[in-house]
Structures are given as C-alpha cells and as structure tokens.
Amino acid sequence: MDFDVVIVGGGPAGLSTALHLQHIAPSTRMVVLEAERYPREKICAGGIGARAFRILERLDVEVDCPRVNLDAVAMRVGGETMVVRVPGCGAVVRRIEHDHAMAKVAMARGIEVRDGTPVSSIVVDDAGVRITTPTGDLRARCVVGADGVGGITRRAAGMGKGELRAQVVELDTEGLPDDLPRDTCVFDFATSDLRGYAWDFPTVVNGAPLQCRGAYVIRNLGPDDARARCAQYLASRGLDIANYRIKQFAERGLEPGVPISSPRILLVGEAAGIDIATGEGIGQAIEYGSIAGPYLARALAEQSFGFSDWRRRIDRHHLGFQFQIRHGCYRAFYGRRRPKIERVMPSLTKLFQVGVEDFAGLPMSKLALAHGAAQFVTAFARAKLMA
Ligand SMILES: Cc1cc2nc3c(=O)[nH]c(=O)nc-3n(C[C@H](O)[C@H](O)[C@H](O)COP(=O)(O)OP(=O)(O)OC[C@H]3O[C@@H](n4cnc5c(N)ncnc54)[C@H](O)[C@@H]3O)c2cc1C
Structure with missing residues (x-):
C-alpha cells in the first residue's frame, strides 16, 4: 500500500477530513489529491457560519484570508424583513483565497497535498483501492470522496447523481443605497413562486467592497431557470444582469436515508450531499471532515473498511440533525x-x-x-x- 487513506478533492471537506484525521492519528499515511492548481476558483458566495470556525479552532486552525465579518442575518419574506443580530455569527470569504489558505495550513502541518492531480479512476478490489492519476496509479486501504458535486468518487461507489439538486447563479455588483449594512447577509424569499431564494452578501474582491448577489433554484421541485430568476431579482433592485460576469454551478442535497459510503469508499461534503433548503455547504463540508477524521482513525485501527455505519454516524451527529430539520423545513416552506x-x-x-x-x-x-x-x-x- 502507498497510503492508508487517499482523499480525492482539496476543498473544505477534503482538507477538513485530512486535518482532523492527522490530529487524531498523526502517523496515518495519507494524501489529498486536488484536480486543479491552487489558488483555484470555486463558484460560491462564500458565506460561512462561525460554527465552521469553531470546529477548526478545536484543532488550533485559523484559515487566514480576507473576509467580511457578519453580525446579522436578514430574511425578506411575506412583505417584511426580519433581522437577527448575533455578533460574530459568520463571515463571507472568496473561495479562491479561503481554500488556498486552508490547503496551506494542511501542508504546513505536514499533510501531503498534491494539486494539479485529477483522479481519473477508482477501482476497489479485495486488497484495497487503486486510484489512477496522470502521474501513475496509487494503492490505498480506503478512499475519501471529497470531490464535490461533479466528482468521480460517488460514481465509483456505485451511486447516481442524487435527486435533490439545485441550480445557482451568482455575480458581484456594486453596493446599492438600499442594501442592508455590510455586516448583514440577506436571504430574499419575497418571490413566492420561486422554489428557492435570492441573496445579497457583502463581499470583498481584490480589496474592493462589493455585493455578491444571486439566485438559488431547487430543481427537483420543478423546472425553473436560475439565470432568468437572477435577472429578475437584479431588475427588481435596479440592476441589469447583462452588465456583470455571471457564474453558474449546481448543488447536491443530502437525501434522507440514502447511503453515502460503500466498502472502502467514504463520501464527505457535497460529494455526499449538503443542505438543500439553503444550499449552505462550506460549513457542512468542514463539519463532515470533523466527523470523518475520528471515524477513519478508528477504521484504520480496527482494519475495518466496510463503512456500513457511516450514514448512521452522520445522522446521529449535530450535522445530521441539522440536515433533518432543514429538510423538513424545505418541504414545508416550498410546498402548498x-x-x-x-x-x-x-x-x-x-x-x-x-x-x-x-x-x-x-x-x-x-x-x-x-x-x-x-x-x-x-x-x-x-x-x-x-x-
Ligand atoms: C453559486 C453557489 C453559491 C454558493 N454559496 C454558498 C455560500 O454562500 N455558503 C455556503 O456554505 N455554501 C455555498 N455554496 C455551496 C458550497 O460551495 C459547496 O457546498 C462547498 O464548496 C462543498 O465543499 P466540498 O469540499 O464538499 O466540495 P468543493 O468545494 O466543490 O471541492 C471539491 C474539490 O474536488 C476537486 N475535484 C473534483 N473532481 C476531482 C477529481 N476527479 N480529482 C481530484 N480532485 C477533484 C475540485 O477541483 C474541488 O477543489 C454555493 C454553491 C454555489 C454553486
């Protein structure tokens, strides 16, 4: 075996898994394989709840990157704007900077992170797993799929795309006079026939204060077009979508009861599924890693890689509880x-x-x-x- 664990994907889920595993079992032979070269872009609004920071603080990890600190969350619904103030409740980052900074922390702690290394095949056999990369094959006892919504590991584990899917469109604009203060992120549910929401998050791009705005459309609830919804939302705020660089990507929700592992393969982060109600996934990805680290350490100690109780482990954790509540809310809120x-x-x-x-x-x-x-x-x- 070249490695005990190969982690496919160097986003927040993969890096958090590596950091937590190293913390609890420092002698583990592991590598993180990231397809792109850091600093790499990930289309994302970058809103992170402070829960994720607290999880990483337990490992003495601080992800040092530019951020806009949040002290409040606002929700527009039913003709009213509700604002809840919880000082220090989170931050907005740029993923290109955040994920690079997180990868640097992992490398500084001695974790091997190979960027520019896309995995093209994962084959499980009785003795372990063979992982194919452009620089050759690797052998490992097990693989962690942290390769996001379009990753390869989920397919290798024999799972489909998943049914809970969202389409998301975003762009960065100048601020508007009627924007809420820059310590507040806004979720706008004012358009009742939109199975999703629009958002305004304060952000900072190359030092310039801007607003990240976008539309989140839950596709499994019916056909809809996130780009058209985003254009509509911007028009309602007096902005023309044609004037901005548009970014579009998909998201996957965690389906209730569906397995997220197979023998020798464990899925974490958006490869497994995140919160479909809001599309919040960075904090969840980091929390997945905090559960996967100790879970893998135990599997290695026991040399037991069936991973059949991984889903149960998630469901019984705060993360699973949060998913269940949000899944229930989403069904009620977007229903009749x-x-x-x-x-x-x-x-x-x-x-x-x-x-x-x-x-x-x-x-x-x-x-x-x-x-x-x-x-x-x-x-x-x-x-x-x-x-
Ligand atoms: C438009 C948009 C806005 C969003 N806004 C927010 C937000 O404000 N707050 C929030 O919490 N969440 C947001 N999300 C969701 C969030 O971006 C994801 O849930 C989060 O990035 C999931 O983290 P991850 O580590 O699981 O996957 P990713 O961040 O997607 O990382 C996966 C990594 O795997 C790598 N990879 C893929 N295939 C391979 C391969 N074959 N070999 C090696 N590496 C591979 C990729 O290059 C990538 O670096 C948003 C999503 C979208 C689309």
Missing part, C-alpha cells in the same frame, strides 16, 4: 402551505434566532428550541382561527 407559512413567518422570531445561533455555532438551548416550537404552534393555530 407556502402562503400560510409566509403569513406566520414574521412572528417566528425565536425560531429564526435559534437558526442563526446554530449557524454561529452557539450551543442550541433546549429551552430556546421549545420556545421556538411553541411560537410556531401558536402562530399556526392563530392563522387557522383567522382563516
């Missing part, structure tokens, strides 16, 4: 009850507060959750009485 939900949303302040605190990585108090749930039940009962 949307008009009613829109009417009651502005009164669900406590639930929204709990959601932002979770994004920030603050402990989720059971009391606050119960308060939010009570608010939800009361608001719906009142809406029913008034109907």
Whole structure:
C-alpha cells in the first residue's frame, strides 16, 4: 500500500477530513489529491457560519484570508424583513483565497497535498483501492470522496447523481443605497413562486467592497431557470444582469436515508450531499471532515473498511440533525402551505434566532428550541382561527 487513506478533492471537506484525521492519528499515511492548481476558483458566495470556525479552532486552525465579518442575518419574506443580530455569527470569504489558505495550513502541518492531480479512476478490489492519476496509479486501504458535486468518487461507489439538486447563479455588483449594512447577509424569499431564494452578501474582491448577489433554484421541485430568476431579482433592485460576469454551478442535497459510503469508499461534503433548503455547504463540508477524521482513525485501527455505519454516524451527529430539520423545513416552506407559512413567518422570531445561533455555532438551548416550537404552534393555530 502507498497510503492508508487517499482523499480525492482539496476543498473544505477534503482538507477538513485530512486535518482532523492527522490530529487524531498523526502517523496515518495519507494524501489529498486536488484536480486543479491552487489558488483555484470555486463558484460560491462564500458565506460561512462561525460554527465552521469553531470546529477548526478545536484543532488550533485559523484559515487566514480576507473576509467580511457578519453580525446579522436578514430574511425578506411575506412583505417584511426580519433581522437577527448575533455578533460574530459568520463571515463571507472568496473561495479562491479561503481554500488556498486552508490547503496551506494542511501542508504546513505536514499533510501531503498534491494539486494539479485529477483522479481519473477508482477501482476497489479485495486488497484495497487503486486510484489512477496522470502521474501513475496509487494503492490505498480506503478512499475519501471529497470531490464535490461533479466528482468521480460517488460514481465509483456505485451511486447516481442524487435527486435533490439545485441550480445557482451568482455575480458581484456594486453596493446599492438600499442594501442592508455590510455586516448583514440577506436571504430574499419575497418571490413566492420561486422554489428557492435570492441573496445579497457583502463581499470583498481584490480589496474592493462589493455585493455578491444571486439566485438559488431547487430543481427537483420543478423546472425553473436560475439565470432568468437572477435577472429578475437584479431588475427588481435596479440592476441589469447583462452588465456583470455571471457564474453558474449546481448543488447536491443530502437525501434522507440514502447511503453515502460503500466498502472502502467514504463520501464527505457535497460529494455526499449538503443542505438543500439553503444550499449552505462550506460549513457542512468542514463539519463532515470533523466527523470523518475520528471515524477513519478508528477504521484504520480496527482494519475495518466496510463503512456500513457511516450514514448512521452522520445522522446521529449535530450535522445530521441539522440536515433533518432543514429538510423538513424545505418541504414545508416550498410546498402548498407556502402562503400560510409566509403569513406566520414574521412572528417566528425565536425560531429564526435559534437558526442563526446554530449557524454561529452557539450551543442550541433546549429551552430556546421549545420556545421556538411553541411560537410556531401558536402562530399556526392563530392563522387557522383567522382563516
Ligand atoms: C453559486 C453557489 C453559491 C454558493 N454559496 C454558498 C455560500 O454562500 N455558503 C455556503 O456554505 N455554501 C455555498 N455554496 C455551496 C458550497 O460551495 C459547496 O457546498 C462547498 O464548496 C462543498 O465543499 P466540498 O469540499 O464538499 O466540495 P468543493 O468545494 O466543490 O471541492 C471539491 C474539490 O474536488 C476537486 N475535484 C473534483 N473532481 C476531482 C477529481 N476527479 N480529482 C481530484 N480532485 C477533484 C475540485 O477541483 C474541488 O477543489 C454555493 C454553491 C454555489 C454553486
């Protein structure tokens, strides 16, 4: 064997997995294979909840890159704008800078990261896995698929594309007088027939303060065109899409109950699936890595690579709980009850507060959750009485 573990993909999921595995089992022979050369672009708005920073802090890791710090999250819905202030709840980064900085941390800790190394084939046999790269084949005991939405590892594990799919279009524009303050990221659900949302995130491009705006369209809920939706949103803000460089990419949600591993292959991050309700995936990718590190260390210690309980491991973790809640919310919010939900949303302040605190990585108090749930039940009962 050349390696104990080969990690395919050097984005946040792959690098977080490597950092966590090295932390718990420093003698592991591993390599991260990244198809592109750093600094590499990843189409993404770059909003990260502070939960991800807290996870990395436990390893003494700080990803040192330019960022716009966030102190609030706003949601436009039902004709109102709700703003929840949680100082330090997150940040907006540019992925080209963030992922390069994270790769540098991994390399500084002695982790081998080979960029410019696209994996073209992964074959599992009784003894291990053969991974083909342009510079030759590698043998490993197991492989981690951290190669994102279009990666090869998922196919090698015998899984399809997945059903929960989103299309996302984004661009960077100048600020507008009616933008909210630059410490606030905005999710705009004002267009009721859009199965998704538009967004405004403050960003910084080569030192210039700009706004990243875009449209997130959940494709499995019906045909729609993210680019047209984005143009529509920009027009509503007085901007013409034709004046900007448009970037478009897909996202994959984690499907309930679907396996995300096969013998000797473990999927993490968007290769497995992230939150389909919002398309938030950077923090989740980092959290996947924090679970995969100890999980792999144990598999190596026991020389057991069936990985049949990987899905269960995720489901029982905070990450899985978050996925389940958000999956339930997405089905309710984008379904036929949307008009009613829109009417009651502005009164669900406590639930929204709990959601932002979770994004920030603050402990989720059971009391606050119960308060939010009570608010939800009361608001719906009142809406029913008034109907
Ligand atoms: C337009 C858009 C906006 C978004 N905005 C946000 C946001 O604001 N906040 C948020 O949290 N999430 C956002 N997301 C989602 C987020 O970008 C992803 O969920 C996140 O990047 C997933 O991380 P990952 O490490 O799993 O995969 P990726 O970041 O996609 O990394 C996968 C890596 O694998 C490499 N790779 C692929 N194939 C191979 C191969 N064969 N061999 C070797 N390497 C390979 C790729 O080059 C890449 O570097 C957005 C997505 C889109 C499309």
